[in-house]
Amino acid sequence: MDNRPIGVFDSGVGGLTAYKELEALLPNEDIIYFGDTGRLPYGSKSRETIIDYAQQDIKFLLSHDVKFILAACGTVSSTLPQKVADALPVQYSGVxxxxxxxxxxxxxxxxxxxxxxxxxxxxxxxxxxxxxxxxxxxxxxxxxxxxxxxxxxxxxxxxxxxxxxxxxxxxxxxxxxxxxxxxxxxxxxxxxxxxxxxxxxxxxxxxxxGREAAKSVQSFLTVNGLLSERQQEGRREFYVTDSAEDFCSVAKIFLQQDVSGSVKKISLS
Amino acid sequence: MDNRPIGVFDSGVGGLTAYKELEALLPNEDIIYFGDTGRLPYGSKSRETIIDYAQQDIKFLLSHDVKFILAACGTVSSTLPQKVADALPVQYSGVxxxxxxxxxxxxxxxxxxxxxxxxxxxxxxxxxxxxxxxxxxxxxxxxxxxxxxxxxxxxxxxxxxxxxxxxxxxxxxxxxxxxxxxxxxxxxxxxxxxxxxxxxxxxxxxxxxGREAAKSVQSFLTVNGLLSERQQEGRREFYVTDSAEDFCSVAKIFLQQDVSGSVKKISLS
Incomplete structure (x- = not known):
């Protein structure tokens, strides 16, 4: 049993497709979503910059004591070197x-x-x-x-x-x-x-x-006995680096739900 | 006479259209171009974030002792409050x-x-x-x-x-x-x-x-006796926050010239 939250990050809002699947599969888990909306998109930036940003994103999630980190971003998943992922103190998966x-x-x-x-x-x-x-x-x-x-x-x-x-x-x-x-x-x-x-x-x-990654998170936590023992719905927290309000309007497109009230703007520096 | 450089900034590469006009009109002036390629584009971000980024960009140009700051970015020009522009120690213009x-x-x-x-x-x-x-x-x-x-x-x-x-x-x-x-x-x-x-x-x-802004910079410097007294071609320097190499390939589309050798990647933090 592990009651710590699952951490999910993306350059912005795209990762919400993975978040949504995760929420449906593991409703009792706490989930922390981080979207680097102040610097999106990552897909047009250089390899070096993406690795730098991804490491900052991961550091932020680790500061929230997560038990698993999902890089819900195709660009980060294709770019972050395996040795960086292997050196993390918690399980990491890309998509x-x-x-x-x-x-x-x-x-x-x-x-x-x-x-x-x-x-x-x-x-x-x-x-x-x-x-x-x-x-x-x-x-x-x-x-x-x-x-x-x-x-x-x-x-x-x-x-x-x-x-x-x-x-x-x-x-x-x-x-x-x-x-x-x-x-x-x-x-x-x-x-x-x-x-x-x-x-x-x-x-x-x-x-x-995103869907396949969510299934693999579920499978990893189940096999390793790391699911939360909570019986009620988990806590959801969203952190972004640009306006919380703007994130909420785009999030509605992805999630068909209103997440305002759970979104906080933060600065990574 | 004022031999200090003219500072130009943009969220990334778009401002090069203004830079190009400036270079053609004022070939003897030193020009410093700053492109915030690590966080581009600005146009889809929030007002608050754009003002914050623009102030960091301006601070960078001021640290290079520029005599004029041109915000060669439609988004910044439409967003930066007049009182912020008025408080700057050098002349500022948007587009x-x-x-x-x-x-x-x-x-x-x-x-x-x-x-x-x-x-x-x-x-x-x-x-x-x-x-x-x-x-x-x-x-x-x-x-x-x-x-x-x-x-x-x-x-x-x-x-x-x-x-x-x-x-x-x-x-x-x-x-x-x-x-x-x-x-x-x-x-x-x-x-x-x-x-x-x-x-x-x-x-x-x-x-x-961009063209109209370049003409107005020329006119301001001329009327106020702030043109450089240099007789040969001015120095050109480009600073970016993502890969210098990637900037050079896109700059070629905008300038039809190779600027590699004059581009340096920097960090604003």
């Missing part, structure tokens, strides 16, 4: 490993697509992880730099002509490669689920790394 | 005032459009400044949140179907209002000059705030 496990289990033809931010695709973290499990897999990556600004601007409906055109531009090359499985390698992308499905004619299995 | 002066001088029908980031349009800084000069003007604003990510992703050709569709979506409502003058209220937008002109059928005068 790459769990997503890749599921993709390898579900693909029939062994042709897997990966979409993500520029940096996520450039690092080829998903491709390397897939081939470590399934050496004969064919992996096709495509960077989708406009997906995050579209989602953060509230544009994700399949009926929006810009959303449709952008999705077709990014996804058609992957479709032509004959993929049967697609990893949505950025935690914003599950909001684009419908348009991605439509563009791919519902012929491709979509993997949501 | 709003000069652009508005020119727009009011050039409009024939008195119907002026303004495009900018979410925050720039929300503050209505351009509208207020226009009506202070020309009380009977009609001002029509439209936020264009996808323009910055498009430009930073190297997408600004009128032949790019996404660029075209996004530009049409943002500009058609302004066209229908019968504007004859349009302020490009964000320093990234001059790179979209061609597509904006095409969508507006070359019927609307486009005002580039």
């Amino acid at each position: 790459v490993g769990p997503a890749v496990q599921t993709a390898c289990a579900l693909t029939l033809c062994g042709r897997i697509g990966v979409i993500g931010t520029n940096l996520t695709i450039r690092t080829n973290a998903y491709g390397k992880a897939i081939r470590a499990i399934k050496a004969d897999a064919h992996v096709f990556g495509n960077a989708c730099p406009l997906f995050v600004p579209l989602v953060e601007n509230g544009q994700f409906s399949p009926k929006d002509p810009i959303v449709r055109l952008v999705a077709e531009t990014y996804l058609q090359p992957l479709r032509r490669e004959g993929i049967d499985t697609l990893i949505l390698g950025c935690t914003h992308y599950p909001l684009l689920y419908d348009v991605i499905n439509e563009v791919l004619d519902y012929q491709v299995t979509l993997i949501d790394p | 709003v005032g000069p652009a508005v002066q020119t727009a009011c001088a050039l409009t024939l029908c008195g119907r002026i459009g303004v495009i900018g980031t979410n925050l720039t349009i929300r503050t209505n800084a351009y509208g207020k400044a226009i009506r202070a000069i020309k009380a009977d003007a009609h001002v029509f604003g439209n936020a264009c949140p996808l323009f910055v990510p498009l430009v930073e992703n190297g997408q600004f050709s009128p032949k790019d179907p996404i660029v075209r569709l996004v530009a049409e979506t943002y500009l058609q409502p302004l066209r229908r209002e019968g504007i004859d003058t349009l302020i490009l209220g964000c320093t990234h937008y001059p790179l979209l000059y061609d597509v904006i002109n095409e969508v507006l059928d070359y019927q609307v005068t486009l005002i580039d705030p």
